[in-house]
Amino acid sequence: MEPKDTLQYEIYLLDAICRGLQATLNVDKIIHIVLTGLTAGASLGFSRAAIFFINESGILHGGRGIGPYDQNEAEKIWADLTSSEATLEEMFENSHRKTLESQRFPVEIKSVRYELAKLPVNSPLRKVIYDNEIILLKGDERFLVPEEFHWFVRHATQVVVAPITISGKISAVVFADNAFHYKDITPGMISFLSIVLNHTGLALSNAFAYESTRHNLEQVQQLNEKLRQVQEELLACERFAAAGRISTYLAHEIRNPLATIGGFARQILEIAREKHTDPRIARNAKIVVNEVRRLELVLNNLLRFSFKQPAKKQNIHLLSFLNELMEVLSISIEDNGIHLNLDIPQHIHIYADSVQLSEVFYNLIHNAIESMKHGDYLTISAGEENGYVWVEIADTGYGIPPDVLEQLFKPFFTTKSHGIGLGLHLVKTIIEENHGGKIEVDSRVNRGTKIRFTIPKKEVGSEKNTAD
Amino acid sequence: MKKILLIEDETNQRILCTETLEKEGYQVIAASNGEDGLNLLKNNDVNLVIVDIRMPKMSGLETLANILGQRKNLPVIIYTSYPQYKTDFMSWAADAYIIKSSTGLSELVAKVKELIGA
Numbered sequence: 289m290e291p292k293d294t295l296q297y298e299i300y301l302l303d304a305i306c307r308g309l310q311a312t313l314n315v316d317k318i319i320h321i322v323l324t325g326l327t328a329g330a331s332l333g334f335s336r337a338a339i340f341f342i343n344e345s346g347i348l349h350g351g352r353g354i355g356p357y358d359q360n361e362a363e364k365i366w367a368d369l370t371s372s373e374a375t376l377e378e379m380f381e382n383s384h385r386k387t388l389e390s391q392r393f394p395v396e397i398k399s400v401r402y403e404l405a406k407l408p409v410n411s412p413l414r415k416v417i418y419d420n421e422i423i424l425l426k427g428d429e430r431f432l433v434p435e436e437f438h439w440f441v442r443h444a445t446q447v448v449v450a451p452i453t454i455s456g457k458i459s460a461v462v463f464a465d466n467a468f469h470y471k472d473i474t475p476g477m478i479s480f481l482s483i484v485l486n487h488t489g490l491a492l493s494n495a496f497a498y499e500s501t502r503h504n505l506e507q508v509q510q511l512n513e514k515l516r517q518v519q520e521e522l523l524a525c526e527r528f529a530a531a532g533r534i535s536t537y538l539a540h541e542i543r544n545p546l547a548t549i550g551g552f553a554r555q556i557l558e559i560a561r562e563k564h565t566d567p568r569i570a571r572n573a574k575i576v577v578n579e580v581r582r583l584e585l586v587l588n589n590l591l592r593f594s595f596k597q598p599a600k601k602q603n604i605h606l607l608s609f610l611n612e613l614m615e616v617l618s619i620s621i622e623d624n625g626i627h628l629n630l631d632i633p634q635h636i637h638i639y640a641d642s643v644q645l646s647e648v649f650y651n652l653i654h655n656a657i658e659s660m661k662h663g664d665y666l667t668i669s670a671g672e673e674n675g676y677v678w679v680e681i682a683d684t685g686y687g688i689p690p691d692v693l694e695q696l697f698k699p700f701f702t703t704k705s706h707g708i709g710l711g712l713h714l715v716k717t718i719i720e721e722n723h724g725g726k727i728e729v730d731s732r733v734n735r736g737t738k739i740r741f742t743i744p745k746k747e748v749g750s751e752k753n754t755a756d
Numbered sequence: 757m758k759k760i761l762l763i764e765d766e767t768n769q770r771i772l773c774t775e776t777l778e779k780e781g782y783q784v785i786a787a788s789n790g791e792d793g794l795n796l797l798k799n800n801d802v803n804l805v806i807v808d809i810r811m812p813k814m815s816g817l818e819t820l821a822n823i824l825g826q827r828k829n830l831p832v833i834i835y836t837s838y839p840q841y842k843t844d845f846m847s848w849a850a851d852a853y854i855i856k857s858s859t860g861l862s863e864l865v866a867k868v869k870e871l872i873g874a
Contacts, residue, residue, distance in 0.1 A: 543837045543856070544766065550858020551772040580858045646859070 298480050301325055304376045305484055309491040313498045318491045321380045322484060323354040326464055328376055333477060334464040335362065336440070338397045339452075341460045342417070346404045348461065353397030355467065358443070361392070362468035393440075402436045413449065417458055422450040422482055424473060443467040448478060452485050455493045539587045546587070550580035571619070578616050585650050589714055599641035599722040603746060606670055606677070607632040609642070613649055617657075625662035631669035638670075638677045639746040644718045651711040652681050652739055659685035659737065676725070676742040688731040696729060719743065758803045758872050762786040763793035763819060764835075765811040769856070773806065773835075776861055781874060790814030794822050802830065803872045806864070809836040809847075817847065824849055831871040835864055 305325035309318060319339055326337040336355025340348050356362035407413055412432050415421040425432065425448075430441040433449070441447050444465035452460040462485060466473055553576035560570035610632060614621075621628050638645065656666055664684045671678055688696065692703060697716045719725040719741045731737040760782050764770040767788070774784045785800060787793035789811055797805070805823055809816035820832060834847055837856040841847050852867045854860055 540837060544769070547837060547856040547858055547860060548766070548768045548772055551776070551861045552768075554858065554861070555772070555775065577858065584857050642863075643855070643859075 294476070298476070301328060301376065302480065302483060304380070306487050308377070308380045309487050312491075313495045315492065315495045315499065317380075318488065318495055319352050322462075322488045323352060324379050325376070325484060326462075326481065327354050328379065334448075334473070334481075335444070335467045335469055336393065337462060337464040338393075338440070339460055339462050340397075340400065342404065342458070348400075348402045348404055348417075350397040350400035351460070353394045355393050355465075357392040357396070359468055396439065400436050402434050407434070413461075416449050416451050416461055420451050420453065420458060422448060422478060424448050424478065437463070440467075441465065445470050446473045448473055448481060450481055450485050452492065453489045454496065460492070536591060539591050543584070543587055546580055546583055550577060550584070553577045553580060574616065574619055578619055581616055581650070582654070585647065585654075585711075588647060589651075589711055599644055599718075601639050601641055601723070601746075603637045603639055604642055604645065606636045606638050606679075607634060609638075609645070610649070610668065613646060617650075617653055620654075620657055621666065624657055624660065625664075626657065626660055627663070627665045629665060629667040631667060633671065636670050636672065636677060637746075638679075638743055640723055640743055641718075644722060648715050648718055648741070651715050655711065656681060656683040656685065656737070656739075659683060659687070661685065664736075672745070673742075675745050677745055678740060678742045680738060680740040682736065682738040684736040687733040687735055687737055688729070689733055693729060693731055697727075757781070757783045758874075759783045759785065759800060760868065761793060761796055761800070761802045761805045763788075763790060763805065763807045763811070763816075765789060765808060769808075772861070773864070776865060777868065780865055780868075782868070790816070790819035790822070793819060794826070797823060797826060802827075804831045804833070804868060806833045806835050806868075807850075809834060809838055809841050817841070820847070820850060833864065833867055833871070835860070 305321060308321040308325070312318060312321070323337045323339065326334050334355075336353065338353035338355075339351040341351050342348055356365050404417065407417075410432075411434070412423050412425060412429070413434070415423055424446065425441070426446050430444070430447050431438060433441060433447075441463070444467040447463060447465040450462050450464070451458045452462060454460065462481070464473075464481060553573050557570055557573035557577060560566075560573060607630070610630060614628070614630070618628075653666070653668075660666065660683050665682075666684075667680075667682045669680050669682075697712050716727055719727045723743045725741055725743040727739065727741040729737065729739050758781075760777055762770060762773055762777075762784055764773060764786065765788050770786050770788065774786055777784050785796050785802070787796050790807075791814055793805075793807070796802075807816050807819055807823070811819070814822075816834065816836070820834070823830060823832060832850045833852045833854060834841070834850045835854050835856060839855055842853050847853055851871055854864050854867060
């Protein structure tokens with residue numbers, strides 16, 4: 289291109305760059321347009337341009353660079369540029385431009401970091417960053433810039449360093465040089481650079497303002513989304529609480545008539561026994577008693593009824609307690625063809641809350657019955673050891689697989705199609721929290737399950753309030 | 757024969773309790789609300805009161821307060837299906853707090869025997 293065309297070309301370039309900058313709010317694209325524009329007329333203008341940003345901690349760090357890294361790349365890029373028919377606008381639009389760019393130069397630029405606090409008093413960079421001046425460094429003056437920049441300034445004979453003001457503050461610095469073609473940087477090129485960088489500063493101010501607005505907007509949207517989620521959770525909680533209140537209400541409403549039914553059935557049972565009437569009456573009354581007791585157990589588990597109450601402990605004669613309990617349970621034991629073996633020494637007394645203890649036995653014995661088949665054995669034994677009473681409930685049923693065993697006492701864990709999975713959780717709470725005891729399970733698949741719990745014997749010296 | 761005043765609003769539960777206690781050899785007079793109960797208390801020489809908590813008109817705890825106002829040392833048993841009132845300090849004035857259930861009745865009988873004998 290002839291020198292007389294230079295001004296015309298510069299005006300064309302300036303026009304294209306300014307229009308490109310006005311059309312975008314994207315920081316990356318702005319930088320791309322500026323650096324591409326500055327190096328577009330490479331054979332007559334700057335061969336390389338790089339931008340560095342100043343961050344809040346006063347670090348000058350590499351942003352982006354365009355241009356060849358060495359002589360070979362320079363020749364290749366300029367040959368490609370000459371043969372390329374792409375317009376400037378197309379180059380701004382990027383895609384094919386990448387293939388023309390050196391990959392090494394931008395990578396090296398990106399890795400530059402320099403702490404501005406270390407800048408010597410006489411460094412020319414001070415004029416740029418603190419006095420808002422454009423400087424032209426010729427010959428050895430190039431090496432007055434910090435060492436971190438020497439690797440690239442040494443490829444040129446002249447380097448311009450210029451500031452960019454973003455939102456009223458010098459926030460970036462551009463290096464542009466004449467590497468590999470070594471043509472002089474003219475005052476016209478410096479004016480050109482100055483105009484381009486003024487526009488760049490404005491464009492970047494807008495872009496950063498837009499970015500921060502968008503970021504704020506996104507935060508507001510995220511907060512809104514969070515708020516919505518919390519509201520939904522709250523609603524779900526309310527629904528859950530309402531369901532809880534309804535089931536508590538229903539459970540209480542059912543408990544009352546159930547107590548009446550069970551009470552009358554017990555009376556019928558007693559009368560039938562005394563009068564020696566048709567044995568089916570006693571048997572059927574016993575079934576009613578048993579079923580009512582089972583329903584009460586379900587409700588108690590649901591309401592976590594008994595362990596809300598402090599244990600009202602008293603010394604209980606274990607054998608009579610179990611005999612009375614078995615009176616009711618005997619029907620389902622007999623009906624399932626299970627052999628029951630009670631091995632409880634006469635002298636054993638257990639210091640416990642009788643209601644809670646019966647819940648423990650009902651839960652454990654019901655579970656055992658459900659895991660056994662016709663002809664299996666259920667053995668309940670007890671003894672004393674080191675200040676504790678131990679009770680063992682052993683069945684010869686199906687046993688519990690190891691993976692189930694791990695979760696056995698977790699609330700709402702169940703393997704049954706019926707039930708809510710609170711029974712064993714309740715048993716553990718009653719034994720361990722309410723009575724200071726311990727419960728353990730030992731089970732082998734197809735061999736059976738042994739559940740053993742211990743409860744501390746009554747402490748000596750707390751003799752008052754003995755109820756039996 | 758020891759006389760027991762039973763204040764219970766539910767008819768069936770009242771019959772059940774009355775029959776059970778009578779079978780144990782007690783004389784039972786029954787009321788279906790607190791007001792009637794207090795009137796019976798005035799006109800009878802009662803040895804023990806069994807009172808439910810949730811009742812129409814006068815609540816059980818209010819009834820309890822009135823009973824103790826009339827007869828300070830009279831043994832009282834609260835017999836109810838609501839465990840939550842157990843922590844109510846008024847209910848501490850009672851001698852026992854028994855939760856209604858199909859097995860609660862035998863507990864009730866045992867408590868009556870403990871308090872006033874057979």
